[in-house]
Amino acid sequence: MILFKKTDALHNYLARKKEHQQKIGFVPTMGALHEGHLSLLQYSVQENDCTVCSIFVNPTQFNDPADFKKYPITLEKDISLLEQHATDVLFLPDVHEIYPGGTTQLRRYELGSIENKLEGYYRPGHFQGVCQVMNRLLDIVQPTNLYMGQKDYQQCMVIKKLQSLIGSHAVLHACPTLREPDGLALSSRNLRLNAAEREAAAAISQALLSIKKELRPGPLQPLVATAKSLLEQHRFKIDYVTIADAATLDEVNGWDGEQSLVALVAAYINEVRLIDNMLLGNNS
Ligand code: AMP
Numbered sequence: 001m002i003l004f005k006k007t008d009a010l011h012n013y014l015a016r017k018k019e020h021q022q023k024i025g026f027v028p029t030m031g032a033l034h035e036g037h038l039s040l041l042q043y044s045v046q047e048n049d050c051t052v053c054s055i056f057v058n059p060t061q062f063n064d065p066a067d068f069k070k071y072p073i074t075l076e077k078d079i080s081l082l083e084q085h086a087t088d089v090l091f092l093p094d095v096h097e098i099y100p101g102g103t104t105q106l107r108r109y110e111l112g113s114i115e116n117k118l119e120g121y122y123r124p125g126h127f128q129g130v131c132q133v134m135n136r137l138l139d140i141v142q143p144t145n146l147y148m149g150q151k152d153y154q155q156c157m158v159i160k161k162l163q164s165l166i167g168s169h170a171v172l173h174a175c176p177t178l179r180e181p182d183g184l185a186l187s188s189r190n191l192r193l194n195a196a197e198r199e200a201a202a203a204i205s206q207a208l209l210s211i212k213k214e215l216r217p218g219p220l221q222p223l224v225a226t227a228k229s230l231l232e233q234h235r236f237k238i239d240y241v242t243i244a245d246a247a248t249l250d251e252v253n254g255w256d257g258e259q260s261l262v263a264l265v266a267a268y269i270n271e272v273r274l275i276d277n278m279l280l281g282n283n284s
Pocket of ligand 1: 028029030031035036037039040147148149150151152175176177178179185186187188
């Protein structure tokens with residue numbers, strides 16, 4: 001694996017690959033790598049000639065400075081995992097490399113209604129930050145294929161919108177969510193859970209599964225209420241539990257048996273905010 005810290009050196013290296021018609025797969029991350037990240041890398045390694053992983057904890061997408069400060073960093077372990085998983089290139093820029101003009105005067109993106117729903121509502125400015133870093137990374141890497149996790153369902157929708165705004169032709173692959181045996185979606189933030197919190201955290205996927213199991217045509221509020229009460233029993237502070245149209249993320253209160261739906265949760269267990277989602281019904 002080759003490690004690049006500088007944009008120009010990486011850009012030149014990849015330009016030579018592209019001259020030889022090589023396919024570039026790209027997996028952007030914030031590090032503290034787990035099996036979920038590694039699954040994205042596996043897809044990329046299978047489908048491309050060169051796989052690039054970036055590790056950059058992007059300050060502009062954290063609406064809560066405490067969350068940014070406490071974001072886990074496990075760089076040595078990450079490097080060894082990347083090497084074990086046949087990653088060709090690690091891009092490890094510092095903040096000046098990504099934002100040479102600073103972080104205060106960055107472009108704002110017209111993302112439309114997706115920007116202020118759910119994650120966007122509870123984390124104001126988050127998706128602008130995601131777009132700022134992804135626009136820069138896509139410019140630098142110019143991948144053939146881009147691998148992201150369905151775990152961040154709304155983020156995948158935002159990236160599709162960003163691609164249309166900036167004319168990026170990378171093929172976006174929204175890859176399935178990897179879970180612990182008790183159902184908890186793998187997440188770097190799980191490292192911040194103590195033993196009791198970790199045990200309770202499985203309630204998130206149980207809440208989503210209860211919705212999936214009980215889904216039938218008709219009103220959906222009772223399903224949401226059951227899921228919320230399960231989370232409250234485990235002392236979660238809920239941001240949202242919702243069932244939404246899978247294509248727009250508009251809330252759906254009654255199901256016709258046809259519409260493609262997704263159930264989404266964001267909730268705090270003490271200081272740690274976790275998110276998860278599950279496709280329902282016809283598209284699950
Ligand atoms: P992050 O480092 O949290 O920014 O995540 C980097 C990429 O990994 C994003 O595209 C995430 O959606 C994806 N990802 C995070 N958790 C999982 C998971 N449990 N399964 C699959 N992909 C994931």
